[in-house]
Amino acid sequence: MATEEVNKPPSLPPYPEMIFAAIAGLNESNGSNKSAISKYIESSYGDLPAGHATLLAHHLNKLKESGELVMVKNNYMRPNPNSPPRRGRGRPPKPKIPLPAGAVVSPARPRGRPPKPKDPATVAAAAEVGPVPPRPRGRPPKMARPAGAGPVKTGSGRPRGRPPKNKTPFAVVGFD
Template identity: 60%
Template sequence: MATEENNNPPPTPPAPSLPQYPEMIMAAIEALDDKNGSNKSAISRYIESTYTDLAAAHSTLLSHHLTKMKQSGQLVLIKNNYMKPDPNAPPKRGRGRPPKPKEPLPPGAVVLPPRPRGRPPKPRDPFSPPPAPKAKASSGSGRPRGRPPKKAKTASTSSPAAAAPTGGAPRGRGRPPKVKPAVAPVGC
């Protein structure tokens, strides 16, 4: 058993503890003490000069924590400079119209589900007979509504206007040329 204890490597000493990034960022902003705030590179330079054993991904971690602190409201970003929010400033309002204040419900009140979208159905008379199944309404002329569908081209058609010319060649596009009548020579 004594040999097993010698085979285990000794535990590595813990790395010198650095403060958390939010603490380092706040300390940097307070130390720089610029009235217009401190930009990211100034905060990074201060942290690098103050703390020696930083992680290799220091710039990535700094960016991540600055963004997180900005979103949570711990920092304010104005013209690419980070600063502490003014405690006397009014809270930042979101976009759009603010919601109406809701009145508290009296005790014992029942909360109804929200109204569905769309137009409500017409009220029905409870004593009327059930409606008959809908039949197709005819317009009176016997024709269906709307533009009629195009007819498929067939080889034999009944109308003479749609018939192919006598030569058998298909008609070309556009208006056909004007046919000049043959003039018979006038005899003297």
């Protein structure tokens, strides 16, 4: 038990604190790149965990996404407090106009095509007839022809296919 406490390395500050200290310590005008920050942390704090490079990259990304660090040309720097906040990708949302006090907000319109208006006369007639069975799927069957209806006439009276080409008769030329 006592040997574990003796062999335990001194506790390190959190990674964001070490990153901010490295950027302030390097004090470069264009910001500091990841390798320079890593070297500064290694030289200042000495005994680092085995996954130092992975932890550093993770915390740099988190700080960049939260806006505490700004990345310019592969260099990390603290944002200028006077600069406007950076907005995300895409079109910014429209500003919402506040409603006057006591105004009633109508519910949002539902998606899709609105239903057809129901006429009371057709609704009452449909209720008297009863429910209509749904049509079956697919093509409807051919209707049976009554007996003695005569010959079957197909189409418009022309034969099927391409019509034959008109051949002009040749005049017989004789030699005398």
